[in-house]
Amino acid sequence: AAAGEAAAMQRTMSLILSQIQGTAGADTLLGSLNRAKVGEACYIRDPDATLEERLYQNAMEENKRCVDGAVCSPKANSPVMLNNSTTNMQFAQFLHGQCVEVPQSDMLPELESHDGAMFFPNPLVNVPTPMAFFPLTAGKVDSWPGKQYGGMKRGAQWVQDDLFGQVLSCDDEDNGFISLDPVPYAEDGPFTVNFWIKNKDASGSTFEYVYSHAGDDDNGFNPFYPNQIQIYMPEVSHPAHGVIRTIVKDSSDVYQGKQSELWLDSDGWLGNNKERDTPGHVDLTDGDWHMVTLTTRTNDREGYAIFVDGVLGGANFLPHKDEDTKSGNARGDVDLDGGMPMRLDGSIYLCGRNDLHPERHFKGKLTHLSLFDTSLTPPQIAELFMSVKGEQAYLKRLNEIAAAETEREEIRIRPPVPEPRDDLQIKDAPKEEKKKEKKEKKKKGEGEEE
Numbered sequence: 001a002a003a004g005e006a007a008a009m010q011r012t013m014s015l016i017l018s019q020i021q022g023t024a025g026a027d028t029l030l031g032s033l034n035r036a037k038v039g040e041a042c043y044i045r046d047p048d049a050t051l052e053e054r055l056y057q058n059a060m061e062e063n064k065r066c067v068d069g070a071v072c073s074p075k076a077n078s079p080v081m082l083n084n085s086t087t088n089m090q091f092a093q094f095l096h097g098q099c100v101e102v103p104q105s106d107m108l109p110e111l112e113s114h115d116g117a118m119f120f121p122n123p124l125v126n127v128p129t130p131m132a133f134f135p136l137t138a139g140k141v142d143s144w145p146g147k148q149y150g151g152m153k154r155g156a157q158w159v160q161d162d163l164f165g166q167v168l169s170c171d172d173e174d175n176g177f178i179s180l181d182p183v184p185y186a187e188d189g190p191f192t193v194n195f196w197i198k199n200k201d202a203s204g205s206t207f208e209y210v211y212s213h214a215g216d217d218d219n220g221f222n223p224f225y226p227n228q229i230q231i232y233m234p235e236v237s238h239p240a241h242g243v244i245r246t247i248v249k250d251s252s253d254v255y256q257g258k259q260s261e262l263w264l265d266s267d268g269w270l271g272n273n274k275e276r277d278t279p280g281h282v283d284l285t286d287g288d289w290h291m292v293t294l295t296t297r298t299n300d301r302e303g304y305a306i307f308v309d310g311v312l313g314g315a316n317f318l319p320h321k322d323e324d325t326k327s328g329n330a331r332g333d334v335d336l337d338g339g340m341p342m343r344l345d346g347s348i349y350l351c352g353r354n355d356l357h358p359e360r361h362f363k364g365k366l367t368h369l370s371l372f373d374t375s376l377t378p379p380q381i382a383e384l385f386m387s388v389k390g391e392q393a394y395l396k397r398l399n400e401i402a403a404a405e406t407e408r409e410e411i412r413i414r415p416p417v418p419e420p421r422d423d424l425q426i427k428d429a430p431k432e433e434k435k436k437e438k439k440e441k442k443k444k445g446e447g448e449e450e
Contacts, residue, residue: 035066036065036072037070038099038100039099040098040129041126041127042066042098066099067099069101070100071099072098073100098129116136116137116138116166117137117165118137118368119368119387121380121383121384122387125379125380125383127380127383127384128372128376130370130371130372131183131373132148132149132183132371133369133370134149134151134180134368134369134370135368136167136178136366137165137166137367138165138166139166141153141168141178149180149181149183151180151181152178153176153177153179154177154178155170155171155174156169156170156176156177156178156351157171161198161367163289164196167198167365167366168351168365168366168367169364170351170362170363171363175352175356175361176351176352177350177352177361178349178350178351179347179348180347180348181348182344182346182347182348183371184344185344185372185373186229186341186344187341187373188373189250189296189339189341190296190298190300190339190373190374191295191296191342191371191373192294192295192296192372192374192375193229193231193293193294193295193371193372194293194294194368194370194371194372194381195292195368195370196290196292196366196367196368196388197210197292198287198288198289198290198364198365198366199233199362199363199364200363200364203235203236204236204237205235205237205238206234206235206238206359207232207238207245208232208233208235208360208361208364209230209351210233211229211231211232211348211350212229212230212232212349212350212354213229213344213346213349213354214227214228214229214346214354215227215342215343215344215345217346217347217354219346220355221353221354223249224255224260224261225253225255226250226251226252226253227249227250227251227342227343228247228248228249229246229248229342230246230248231245231246231292232244232246236285239273239274240265240269240272240274240275241285242277242281242283242284243269243281243284244265244266244284244292244308245263245265245266246294246304246306247262247337248294248304248338250337250341250342251340251343252341253337253340262337264306264315265313265314266282266284266306266313267313267314268281268314268315269314282308282397289388289389290309291307291309291310291388292306293306293307293376293381294306294307295307295372295376295381296339296375297338297339301317301339302317302338302339302340303317303337303338304339307378309393309397310381310382310383310384310385310394311382311394311397311398312378316337316338350362350366351364351366368388
């Protein structure tokens, strides 16, 4: 144990020294132009990197050094898809970190022990650092690092998982749930909620709430009132079973009756409770791990979208389609939810609704909750998925969507098989009348001749 602590101490001090101005041995002007502030993402290389590697590092715009008085505290090796490419081998040496004030102790806070598996995106994609990250692994429900936001669980159990290590398993029999301290990730408008779930078919015809965050813990459950983020799943006997459903209400979304009662499903439908099986959508009850991402539009625009496994599932700002109305979709000229400031002062509830309704608990596993105070772009969301499942899993998902779209297009352009119709007799009626008239004329002519 002593040897391990000594090694950790040596590595920590080496990393600190490698970032002090003048000790790196290969600093350039480019290396000091893009300085990350405390709390922002930063990326460093191993102190043993060659001069050529350091020059390459400093020349990269996205490879930030921390401002004076702060150091880049490492989190974990950045996972990448390694192959024979020299470039990818270089990228594999990056460390993902976050700028923290120079600590008084010898150990950096990010090096605190955490036994759960954690995954960080490739630094080159420049995924923002979340405002709060809850690994929800290894028996810990607090945010990491630093335990800035606390949490507690009731009824939910820790179970072993091959991918994430220990994860939380929620059981409806115990009405298990997790509550987390409020995080002000949506107070300026743009935000992203990202987590992983694993679920099997569950009996019932109502809903199971995975994520529930409201403006106040004392106001009960009013999902279509202002300041709401609700993410839930229809149960097996519900017509919309297999999708994940979302409700987002900003501070300015005043309840106006039925027109305010809109939700967005992960297969792209808005306000639709009818049975359907949209080609290409992911069945979230297949017993596999799936990444769910809810994000507002970029560039401070109104509206929000839901992604499953890094791929867009639906958005409330997409253009209106005629077939939507014919099929019962509520999309039309409605106010867009999401993107404006929200006051979410209540606790965050996982595996249950914010009013803890006994019949609305999620029955499944949940881990790796990240809360961003900004919107994420599709490439950033895809990178979050690939950092866990890998590039091949993402490409497979894209191929499945392409195949589904091809099948749908073939169905659309396939000529219909003609069916017998009564109106065919009506169309042929004039011909029959002409034949009859001609026959009568001929018969009349023969009579006149006699």
